Amino acid sequence: MAINWFLLVLGISAAIMLLFRDWRVTMPALLVNYLALALFLAEQQFITPDLNLFGFMVSTLVVVKLLTGIAVTLILALTALTFSREYGLESLDEFGLSELRRAARAAQRQQTTQPFRWGDYVLPFWAGVLALLASLSLPRIYPIAPSEASDFAWYWLGLTGILTIATASDLLKIGLGLLLCASAIDLVYTAVVSTPGGSGLNVMPLGLLSVFNILLALAIAYLSGLLYGRLKTLELGELYRR
Amino acid sequence: MLYLLLIFFPVTMAASTFILRRNSGLVLAAALGTVLTQMLLAVQIPLDDPVRFLGITLILTALNQVFLFVFLAIGAFAFVAAWNLPHGANFVPVALLTLGQVCTILLLQDPFITTLLLALSGLTVVLAIVDLPVGVSALVGTRAIAAALKYLVLMVVAMMLMYIAFVLTDIFRPGEFLDRVSPARFILALLTVSFALRLAIVPFHTWLTDLVDYAEPLVAAFIITLLNTTSLVVLILVFQNFPVLLFESVEILWLMRLGALISVVATGLLVIAPATLRRTVAYLVLYNCGMVFYGLVALSPVGLAGAIFGALNQTLAVMLLFVSLALLERPDGRAPGVVRRDLLRRWPVAGAGLLVSCLALLGLPPLNGALSHMLIYQAAAAHGWIELLALVLGTCLAGLGLARMATERLLGPSEDMEVAEPLLLGETELDRPAVRKLAPEPRSTAILTIMLLLLCLGIGIYPQPILATIDQAIQNLAFIRVL
Numbered sequence: 001m002a003i004n005w006f007l008l009v010l011g012i013s014a015a016i017m018l019l020f021r022d023w024r025v026t027m028p029a030l031l032v033n034y035l036a037l038a039l040f041l042a043e044q045q046f047i048t049p050d051l052n053l054f055g056f057m058v059s060t061l062v063v064v065k066l067l068t069g070i071a072v073t074l075i076l077a078l079t080a081l082t083f084s085r086e087y088g089l090e091s092l093d094e095f096g097l098s099e100l101r102r103a104a105r106a107a108q109r110q111q112t113t114q115p116f117r118w119g120d121y122v123l124p125f126w127a128g129v130l131a132l133l134a135s136l137s138l139p140r141i142y143p144i145a146p147s148e149a150s151d152f153a154w155y156w157l158g159l160t161g162i163l164t165i166a167t168a169s170d171l172l173k174i175g176l177g178l179l180l181c182a183s184a185i186d187l188v189y190t191a192v193v194s195t196p197g198g199s200g201l202n203v204m205p206l207g208l209l210s211v212f213n214i215l216l217a218l219a220i221a222y223l224s225g226l227l228y229g230r231l232k233t234l235e236l237g238e239l240y241r242r
Numbered sequence: 243m244l245y246l247l248l249i250f251f252p253v254t255m256a257a258s259t260f261i262l263r264r265n266s267g268l269v270l271a272a273a274l275g276t277v278l279t280q281m282l283l284a285v286q287i288p289l290d291d292p293v294r295f296l297g298i299t300l301i302l303t304a305l306n307q308v309f310l311f312v313f314l315a316i317g318a319f320a321f322v323a324a325w326n327l328p329h330g331a332n333f334v335p336v337a338l339l340t341l342g343q344v345c346t347i348l349l350l351q352d353p354f355i356t357t358l359l360l361a362l363s364g365l366t367v368v369l370a371i372v373d374l375p376v377g378v379s380a381l382v383g384t385r386a387i388a389a390a391l392k393y394l395v396l397m398v399v400a401m402m403l404m405y406i407a408f409v410l411t412d413i414f415r416p417g418e419f420l421d422r423v424s425p426a427r428f429i430l431a432l433l434t435v436s437f438a439l440r441l442a443i444v445p446f447h448t449w450l451t452d453l454v455d456y457a458e459p460l461v462a463a464f465i466i467t468l469l470n471t472t473s474l475v476v477l478i479l480v481f482q483n484f485p486v487l488l489f490e491s492v493e494i495l496w497l498m499r500l501g502a503l504i505s506v507v508a509t510g511l512l513v514i515a516p517a518t519l520r521r522t523v524a525y526l527v528l529y530n531c532g533m534v535f536y537g538l539v540a541l542s543p544v545g546l547a548g549a550i551f552g553a554l555n556q557t558l559a560v561m562l563l564f565v566s567l568a569l570l571e572r573p574d575g576r577a578p579g580v581v582r583r584d585l586l587r588r589w590p591v592a593g594a595g596l597l598v599s600c601l602a603l604l605g606l607p608p609l610n611g612a613l614s615h616m617l618i619y620q621a622a623a624a625h626g627w628i629e630l631l632a633l634v635l636g637t638c639l640a641g642l643g644l645a646r647m648a649t650e651r652l653l654g655p656s657e658d659m660e661v662a663e664p665l666l667l668g669e670t671e672l673d674r675p676a677v678r679k680l681a682p683e684p685r686s687t688a689i690l691t692i693m694l695l696l697l698c699l700g701i702g703i704y705p706q707p708i709l710a711t712i713d714q715a716i717q718n719l720a721f722i723r724v725l
Contacts, residue, residue, distance in 0.1 A: 096381045144410065158402070165395060174391070178398045185405045189354070192409050199412050204298055205354040212358055212401075215365045219394055226372055227387050239388050 006043055007149055010036040014160040017176045018131070019124050021169065023080045026176055027073060034069020037153075037183055038062050044150060046194040047201060061206055065186070068210040072179060072217040079221035080172065083228045100232075107232035124167045131159035145191040154191070158184035170234040171227055175220030182213050245293055245300045245349060248283045252276055252342035260335035264376050270321050273334045277318045280345070284310050299351050305550070305715035306348040308708070309475055312557055313348075316467050317341050319561050319690060320460055326684035327568040329460050330373020337464055339366050344472050353408040353483065356476055357401055360440070363469055364397030370461045371453065389452035393465075396439050396449050403436035416486050426490035433480060433487070434498055440473040442531050444505040450531075454524035459571070463564035466527060467557040474553050477538065478546075478719070485721035488541065496625075498539040503629060505532035506636035513643025522647045523567060523600070529640045530556050530603040530611070533618055536633065540621035543713075546722055548617030550712050555610040555701065559602040562694040566595030569687060575680040576657070583654030591683050593652050595691040600644050602698050604637060610701035613709065 013033035017026050041047070042062045049057035139151035161180030168174045186209050194201050224234060231238050255276040259269045284307065292301040302310070320337060343363040350356050371390040372382050407429045414425050435446070442450040454462045481488060488495065509529040513522060534556060537549030569592035570585050586593030598609065605615025615637070622630040665671070682688075701708065716722060 093380070099381055144413070162399075171391065174395060178395065181398065181402050185402055185409070188406065188409050193412055195413070197413060197415075202297055202352070202354070204296060205352070205358060208355060208358040208362070212361055212365075215362060216398065219365045219368050222369065223372070223387060223391055223394070226382060227384075230381055230384060230387065239384055239391075 004040075004043075004149055006036050006040040007153055010040055010153055011156055014157055014180055015128050017173075017180065018128050018160045018164045018167070019121060021120070021173065023076075023172055026173070027077045027080065030076070030176060030179065031069065031073040033180075033183070034066065034073065037157075037187065038066040038069065040149075040153060041065065041187070041190060044147065044191070046150075046190050061190075061201075061203075064206070064210055068213050072213050075214070075217040075221050076172070076175065079224055083225070100230075103230065104232045106238070110233065110235070110238070120169075124163070127163040127167050128160065131156065131163050134159055145188060146195045147191075150187065150191040154184045154188040157181075157187060169236055171224050171236060171239075172220070172234055174236075175217070175224070178216055178220070179213065182209070182216060185209075186213075244283055244287050245295065248280060248287065248349070249342060249346045251283070252280060252338045252345065256335040256338035256342065259338060260332065263331050263335060266376065267325075269334045270324055273321045273338055274318060276338060277314050277321065277341070280341070281311065281314050284314065284345075298355065300349045301351060302349055303715065303718070304711065305478070305718075306475065308554070308711055308715070309471065310345065310348050312554055313341065313344055313468055313471070316464075316557055316561050319565070319694065320464055322690050323565045323568070323687055324460060326687040327458075327460055327565065327572075328375060329458055330370055331376040332369055332373045333458075333460065336366055336370040336373075340464065340468060344468050347472055347476065351479070351483070353411070353480065354405065356479070357404045357408060360404075360469075360473060360476060361397060361401035363472075364401070365394065367461070367465050367469065368394050370464070371457045373458075373461070383456060385452075385456040389449070389456040392452055393449045396446070400436040400439035403432045403439075407432035407436065411484050411487070414486075416490060424490045426487045427494060429484075430487045430491050430494075433477075434501070437473060437477045438501065438535075441470055441477075441535055442528055443501065443535050444508045444528065444532065447505075447509075447528050447531075450528060451521060451524045454520050454527070455518075459564040459568035463561050466560050466564075470531065471553050471557055474534065474538065474549070478550075481541075481721045482719050485724060488721060489724070495539065495541060499536060499625065499629065502532055502536035502539055503632040503636075506536060507632055507639070510636035510639030510643070513640045514646065515643075516646075519570070519647065519651055520567070522643060523563060523596075526600055526603050526640060526644065527556075527560060527563070529636060530559075532636070533605075533615065533633065537614070537618040537621060540618070540625065541722065542621050542624060543716055543722055544617050544624070545621030546716055546719070547709065547712050548614045548621060550716070551705070551709060552611065552614035552618065554708065555602060555614050555698075558610060558694060558698055558701070559599045562595050562691065562698060563599035563603070565687065565691055565694065566592045566599060569683060569691065570596060581651075582657060583651055584657050586652040587654075587656045588680070589683055591688040591691050595695055597648060597652060598695050598698060600647075602702070604641055604644060606641075608699065608702045610698045610705070612702055613705045 010033060013029045013036060016029040017033070020026055042058050047059035047061050049059050051058050051060050051063060053063070135152050135156040138155045139148045143151055145151040145154060157180050161177045161184060164177030164180060165174050168177060189205065189209070190201065192198055227239060228234055255272060259272055262269050287302045289302055289304055289307060292299050317337060321334065324333060340363050343359050343366065347356050347359050368390045371393060372386050374380065374382055410425060410429045414429065439446045450466070453465060506529060509525050509532055513525040513529060530552070534549050534552040537545045537552055570589055574588055582588065602609040602611040605611040619630060619633060622633050
């Protein structure tokens with residue numbers, strides 16, 4: 001049986017996003033995931049190629065999806081890189097500044113008292129195993145897309161997305177889960193609607209899906225920046241503790 | 243051209259007001275002008291006259307026109323209220339952008355684009371939930387961030403379920419799956435959960451309670467009135483576009499009604515439980531959402547008329563409720579940090595507004611919610627007395643909860659009674675501190691509250707014109723005729 005390398009990379013990158021917590025690992029995985037998804041779509045020929053790119057015929061819509069992925073990753077990566085910067089301190093009163101100092105001390109204390117623990121990865125790991133089993137069996141039980149590979153891909157992306165949200169301990173990871181879910185519906189829409197029995201691909205929903213992805217990334221980046229500026233951490237536990 | 247103007251004019255004005263957002267008065271005036279212009283544009287769009295644009299069909303139906311005018315009026319009310327009520331720096335741009343998105347949704351028929359626009363509007367209002375006023379020296383509350391995050395996640399999940407359901411409808415052919423359970427039921431289940439999330443039906447309601455608790459009242463009002471009601475319109479459109487989903491699931495439609503009944507009774511119970519003013523108000527809104535949802539899933543002409551009329555009434559009552567709530571929460575010149583029980587005496591207009599809006603949500607005559615409640619009860623009676631009893635029970639419980647809230651917070655004796663003490667030895671009248679004068683309610687907001695209050699009363703007394711329009715619109719809905 002021939003291995004579909006794009007599907008393999010798509011699966012592994014989604015699994016990395018489910019398993020790991022550090023944004024330095026998950027952000028490159030997100031970019032790879034978008035890249036693999038675009039290549040997978042190009043390979044499956046859901047959309048008729050209309051663009052000659054360095055000798056390869058690809059569809060403009062696939063290029064748009066790739067650009068969307070790059071934009072989304074850049075938005076989140078730039079947000080993560082600029083977390084340490086302080087904004088709008090000049091408008092805060094003394095109470096606000098002391099609140100920020102207290103939050104910074106609490107976050108520092110939490111970082112020093114919580115070293116790396118393998119236990120943190122047990123739940124995401126088993127969640128990943130469950131998602132894998134479900135993604136392997138669902139295409140046979142309830143096939144939706146025209147090929148088994150496409151069915152596996154969207155089920156896997158959707159399930160890892162939901163499980164990433166369910167097992168997330170920080171806000172950025174919730175965002176990654178939501179983006180995985182968005183990729184899943186993008187894939188299933190493209191695969192199903194472009195079949196001969198489907199209603200046919202329309203540019204507007206595909207364009208809006210790209211806009212939705214970018215706005216979602218912006219919303220997550222904004223909330224992450226707001227939370228980090230307020231509590232000096234992205235941990236959800238801290239958010240609900242106060 | 244008119245269609246494009248209706249869609250893009252508020253969007254461009256949103257961008258302009260975002261740049262000018264530090265000049266609050268100017269921005270509010272511009273926003274008000276935008277809404278009035280939108281109303282003029284909407285009047286000129288011919289009904290049921292489809293137009294193709296970039297492969298999409300744009301059409302304004304009679305029903306959607308009613309909702310369009312109500313939403314624009316609600317927007318105008320919100321901008322007038324914002325002159326005196328606290329709101330974030332980005333409230334006006336976000337509200338205009340949301341209005342543009344809602345106008346687009348009301349003009350569209352394509353389920354995929356509608357779903358995405360609903361999700362985009364959800365993302366847009368997240369900014370307003372965590373917004374702080376211009377120049378404020380406080381930090382944004384962590385609970386507000388948590389509420390925004392919860393709203394964001396749930397709306398994206400709702401969008402995902404809705405989108406998958408529409409993808410499935412694309413390949414679904416009735417009667418093809420004779421040997422298995424019909425996919426129509428699966429699709430209907432996906433749609434029910436996604437719309438229950440958007441309409442805040444128990445147990446998918448927690449985002450609404452958090453929103454009311456931690457966001458500014460104007461923001462909460464805007465989200466509940468515009469986005470929830472738009473979701474209801476979209477659900478009607480879905481039933482209209484895919485009636486086969488209902489035909490193939492006739493045996494299990496009672497499950498949807500059961501969910502709505504549970505929502506009504508559960509929120510009735512929650513209203514009774516001791517809670518803050520905001521939380522009690524949130525549960526009352528949830529109770530009304532449950533009632534409206536029941537009317538819709540009763541899938542009868544009477545129930546649907548009740549649901550549509552109820553949704554229209556809800557937008558008015560909720561706007562009045564939150565404007566009154568924001569007025570009641572203003573610093574009143576007395577010692578802060580004390581739970582006041584004389585709010586009706588201290589703020590008579592706002593107190594009356596709160597009471598009337600809550601009574602309208604309960605469906606008490608002669609207010610606007612009365613007739614819609616009667617229609618929904620009638621639809622419930624057609625499905626058996628148990629369903630009617632459950633709805634009446636939920637209403638009674640909610641009424642008891644409202645009585646509790648009114649007794650605890652509104653109807654108490656005045657706390658400003660100053661006892662005239664005799665002069666001390668050697669003391670003169672001049673030595674005494676001046677008599678404290680408490681500021682009255684802001685005039686423009688008080689007038690707005692009275693207007694909304696009269697509107698609720700007026701629609702309650704004379705509902706025939708609106709009801710006739712709704713009845714006419716329902717006659718065009720094929721699914722309701724067949725069912």
